[in-house]
Amino acid sequence: MAALFATRQKDPSPAMTDEEYAKFCEFFYRKTGIQFQAGKKYFVDRRVADRIEKTCSESFRDYFTMVRFQVTGEELQFLVNAMTVNETYFFREDYQFDALIGGILPEVARSKRRNEPIRIWSIPCSSGEEPYSIAISILERWSQADSWNIEISASDIDSKILHEARTGLFGERSVSRVSAQLRSKYFLPRPDGSFQICDELRESIDFSLVNVVNPLHTHRFRDIDVIFCRNLLIYFDDVGRRETVEMFFDALSPGGFVCLGHSESMSRMSSIFLPRKFGETIVYQKPLSAE
Amino acid sequence: MVLVKAGGQRTLVLAEPSRDPAVLLADLSAAEPSVRRAAARDLAPHPEAAMALCDRLEVEASPSVRAVLLTSLIHLQSPTVAMRLASLLRSDDVPLRNAAIEALQEMPDAVAPHLRDLLADEDSDVRIFAVNILGALRHGQAPQWLTDVVRSDPHINVCAAAVDGLAEIGGPETLIDLEALRRRYEGNPFMEFAIDAAMRRIRGH
Numbered sequence: 001m002a003a004l005f006a007t008r009q010k011d012p013s014p015a016m017t018d019e020e021y022a023k024f025c026e027f028f029y030r031k032t033g034i035q036f037q038a039g040k041k042y043f044v045d046r047r048v049a050d051r052i053e054k055t056c057s058e059s060f061r062d063y064f065t066m067v068r069f070q071v072t073g074e075e076l077q078f079l080v081n082a083m084t085v086n087e088t089y090f091f092r093e094d095y096q097f098d099a100l101i102g103g104i105l106p107e108v109a110r111s112k113r114r115n116e117p118i119r120i121w122s123i124p125c126s127s128g129e130e131p132y133s134i135a136i137s138i139l140e141r142w143s144q145a146d147s148w149n150i151e152i153s154a155s156d157i158d159s160k161i162l163h164e165a166r167t168g169l170f171g172e173r174s175v176s177r178v179s180a181q182l183r184s185k186y187f188l189p190r191p192d193g194s195f196q197i198c199d200e201l202r203e204s205i206d207f208s209l210v211n212v213v214n215p216l217h218t219h220r221f222r223d224i225d226v227i228f229c230r231n232l233l234i235y236f237d238d239v240g241r242r243e244t245v246e247m248f249f250d251a252l253s254p255g256g257f258v259c260l261g262h263s264e265s266m267s268r269m270s271s272i273f274l275p276r277k278f279g280e281t282i283v284y285q286k287p288l289s290a291e
Numbered sequence: 292m293v294l295v296k297a298g299g300q301r302t303l304v305l306a307e308p309s310r311d312p313a314v315l316l317a318d319l320s321a322a323e324p325s326v327r328r329a330a331a332r333d334l335a336p337h338p339e340a341a342m343a344l345c346d347r348l349e350v351e352a353s354p355s356v357r358a359v360l361l362t363s364l365i366h367l368q369s370p371t372v373a374m375r376l377a378s379l380l381r382s383d384d385v386p387l388r389n390a391a392i393e394a395l396q397e398m399p400d401a402v403a404p405h406l407r408d409l410l411a412d413e414d415s416d417v418r419i420f421a422v423n424i425l426g427a428l429r430h431g432q433a434p435q436w437l438t439d440v441v442r443s444d445p446h447i448n449v450c451a452a453a454v455d456g457l458a459e460i461g462g463p464e465t466l467i468d469l470e471a472l473r474r475r476y477e478g479n480p481f482m483e484f485a486i487d488a489a490m491r492r493i494r495g496h
Contacts (some may be wrong), residue, residue, distance in 0.1 A: 117295060117297075119297065135294055138293070138294075139293065139294070145293045146293055148293060149293065149295040150293050150294055150295065151294075151295050151296070151297035152294065152297065153297045200294075201294070203296065204294035204295070204296055205294075205296070206296050206297040215332075238397055239362065239365055239366070239397060242358070242362045242365070243362055246328075246332070246355075246358055246359050246362060249328075249355055249358075250325070250328065250329075270358055271354065271358070271386065271389075271390065272354050272355045272358050
């Protein structure tokens with residue numbers, strides 16, 4: 001308690017007034033689709049204060065001007081990196097990987113020509129645990145895997161976390177749900193206790209920086225068969241969710257699937273997808289005859 | 292190796308010139324739904340296109356194009372757009388009507404000027420749909436408007452819809468009106484059950 005009290009005493013004054021906070025949130029929402037409510041002011045304020053200090057800006061006003069008008073957009077990217085949450089681990093919500101292997105992929109394969117690849121898109125991919133988990137699940141558990149070319153794309157808005165994903169170094173907590181057998185097959189233990197994912201997996205996944213509300217980033221994703229988009233839409237408001245889901249509709253092949261996080265549902269976002277139950281989970285399918 | 296790296300044949304477009312709004316308006320009638328969807332989405336920053344989007348929505352048959360038309364109209368929301376969407380409450384096309392209700396719920400300030408008229412409509416179905424809008428409308432007056440319905444609407448189904456809405460967004464100040472409504476429908480098991488459930492929820496039981 002004493003430490004907590006001391007921390008509170010040392011808190012600097014807020015970087016932003018309430019009015020500035022509202023302006024900042026509006027700007028950040030327009031750029032990223034991510035919305036912060038009034039209750040998140042402390043979280044946002046601390047991170048903005050840190051960026052003000054690191055950029056040697058004299059005030060929030062100076063900093064905000066730079067973020068808005070900087071030609072390279074570099075500082076906006078730093079800000080995005082600071083504001084996004086990247087907590088994840090291998091085989092998180094593994095019942096969705098069960099659904100992928102047991103139901104979704106066999107169904108996708110039935111409607112595919114053999115010379116067409118099966119395309120999977122993980123967004124946001126954070127530090128890479130999800131796309132690597134998808135790859136391992138397919139290699140280990142899908143009996144038809146050898147009959148198909150499978151492309152896994154993985155995207156995130158946070159450039160720093162994407163670099164980590166490409167690097168493929170993971171701590172013990174991140175791999176805690178990976179069996180010893182899979183660890184020995186796909187990871188190289190390092191002297192510092194971390195685990196390096198094998199090069200074959202690392203090099204097989206196409207990582208890219210994508211802001212889902214920027215059509216210039218998303219329009220190259222087409223003919224996707226399965227999208228994993230877990231725990232992203234909870235950060236968006238209703239309109240942002242609608243736009244994202246409509247973007248997924250354009251990105252998917254007819255009959256393609258969207259897997260959302262366990263606390264997310266399409267029901268208030270879109271009636272253009274069909275809910276499908278696979279085992280323990282509900283996923284959303286673009287109708288085969290969709291248009 | 293079953294895993295093949297994606298992206299080799301894809302090109303990243305760094306900048307795309309804005310499309311001519313006149314072309315986009317023409318594309319709203321294109322044969323391909325994907326072209327109509329793209330046009331509807333790209334017209335979202337063009338307020339002058341709002342009525343054209345409303346016109347297209349009234350005849351559009353593709354659910355996916357409708358969805359994008361509505362999202363763009365939410366961006367372009369205004370009392371005029373809300374009025375056009377409100378006219379769809381009379382549509383016999385149930386998915387379209389429900390989609391219009393959901394879109395109107397996303398534009399509280401734009402729909403607010405029309406709610407009094409909708410709640411006073413001679414068609415009880417339209418009044419029910421207006422109550423449905425209120426149930427999820429982020430507008431400070433919404434609980435009061437629902438309370439007014441409970442006090443004065445003569446139709447049992449409209450009142451029942453308002454009770455459902457108040458169960459979600461009503462405060463303790465609405466209890467007195469719910470009790471009065473319960474007396475009005477005394478002996479009607481459905482209304483007694485619905486009102487009791489709403490009052491329990493408002494009281495936090």
